[in-house]
Amino acid sequence: MKEEAVKLSPSAAARIGRMVVFGGGYTGQRLAAALVDSGVAVTVTHRQAPEPAKAGRETLASMVFDPVLGLVPDAGALGDVTHVLVTIPPDTEGRDPVLSQLGTLLAGLPLRWVGYLSTTGVYGDTGGAWVDETTTPAPGLGRSRARLACEQAWRACHLPLQVFRLPAIYGPNRTPFASLRDGTARLLYKSGQVFCRIHVDDIVGAVLHNLALPESRRPHTLIVADETPCPSSETLGFAAHLLDLPLPPAQRYEQIEARLSPMARSFWSENRRVSSRLLREGLGYRLRYPSYREGFRASLAEELGASPPF
Numbered sequence: 001m002k003e004e005a006v007k008l009s010p011s012a013a014a015r016i017g018r019m020v021v022f023g024g025g026y027t028g029q030r031l032a033a034a035l036v037d038s039g040v041a042v043t044v045t046h047r048q049a050p051e052p053a054k055a056g057r058e059t060l061a062s063m064v065f066d067p068v069l070g071l072v073p074d075a076g077a078l079g080d081v082t083h084v085l086v087t088i089p090p091d092t093e094g095r096d097p098v099l100s101q102l103g104t105l106l107a108g109l110p111l112r113w114v115g116y117l118s119t120t121g122v123y124g125d126t127g128g129a130w131v132d133e134t135t136t137p138a139p140g141l142g143r144s145r146a147r148l149a150c151e152q153a154w155r156a157c158h159l160p161l162q163v164f165r166l167p168a169i170y171g172p173n174r175t176p177f178a179s180l181r182d183g184t185a186r187l188l189y190k191s192g193q194v195f196c197r198i199h200v201d202d203i204v205g206a207v208l209h210n211l212a213l214p215e216s217r218r219p220h221t222l223i224v225a226d227e228t229p230c231p232s233s234e235t236l237g238f239a240a241h242l243l244d245l246p247l248p249p250a251q252r253y254e255q256i257e258a259r260l261s262p263m264a265r266s267f268w269s270e271n272r273r274v275s276s277r278l279l280r281e282g283l284g285y286r287l288r289y290p291s292y293r294e295g296f297r298a299s300l301a302e303e304l305g306a307s308p309p310f
């Protein structure tokens with residue numbers, strides 16, 4: 001059965017004056033498109049002005065935000081903003097670019113909601129044990145320590161902030177399908193290792209669900225993850241099954257660790273299970289894709305031709 005488009009109810013949409021999504025990347029673009037579909041006025045930022053001809057982008061209002069080049073919107077461009085979503089990761093110095101450049105300006109606006117997309121990397125390595133919002137962060141990687149510092153810097157602004165902590169984001173065109181087709185996929189196995197993930201439309205759905213809640217019910221920190229932490233060999237196996245392609249030979253992680261990029265090694269250096277129970281049971285959000293199985297099927301269908309939402 002085809003899922004209905006992710007949308008905000010008309011009454012919740014009417015409560016938003018104008019939203020700016022800082023970072024019109026994979027998640028930002030999809031979230032902005034869902035809000036526009038719901039009738040909300042949204043502007044997304046990019047470091048470069050998008051080419052007008054690019055498919056779909058012409059439907060989303062955009063502005064340039066590139067602190068490195070000194071291209072930052074002024075008070076006139078942000079004066080009527082009531083809601084802000086930040087999807088930009090920490091910069092090379094480990095600081096939040098939006099806060100560094102626009103913190104004072106934003107703190108002076110009558111903002112009704114600020115959403116910040118963070119990462120479950122802030123919990124560090126738990127040896128595979130579950131974490132939830134009550135778990136004290138213990139980031140082990142430099143980029144996760146920077147992320148926690150950015151969360152804390154946002155909190156210190158005393159804005160109506162919600163931090164959404166996310167595991168690996170997947171969805172259409174962010175799946176293992178391309179690497180299976182071009183032969184670059186690796187089937188790695190490390191004893192006891194699992195990864196957590198979330199379909200991009202469940203991030204959109206969870207954010208919209210929170211926007212529709214009364215302010216008093218919105219948690220200040222929320223994990224948005226599916227219900228199925230599992231080894232990457234399992235997800236790759238299912239992707240190969242969907243494509244009817246053979247799997248590459250299985251390799252023990254330890255045998256090829258030295259040949260992996262530092263970034264890939266950092267992902268394999270941590271093992272944890274993140275719980276979205278608060279989102280599902282506390283706030284009543286129904287995951288569209290409780291596991292990679294439904295999520296991969298839907299992503300493949302969209303990649304193969306169902307028209308994308310933006």
Ligand SMILES: NC(=O)c1ccc[n+]([C@@H]2O[C@H](COP(=O)([O-])OP(=O)(O)OC[C@H]3O[C@@H](n4cnc5c(N)ncnc54)[C@H](OP(=O)(O)O)[C@@H]3O)[C@@H](O)[C@H]2O)c1
Nearest residue numbers: 023024025026027046047087088089117119166167168169
């Ligand atoms: N990908 C994952 O698996 C994952 C997992 C957990 C958490 N997260 C976090 O969740 C958020 C959304 O992820 P995503 O995968 O949707 O991100 P994405 O596709 O990489 O998009 C990031 C956006 O931020 C903009 N940006 C990046 N650095 C910037 C800077 N220094 N100054 C101004 N703009 C900048 C990019 O601008 P351009 O449009 O100009 O490129 C892009 O629009 C990010 O904070 C990410 O770190 C991601």
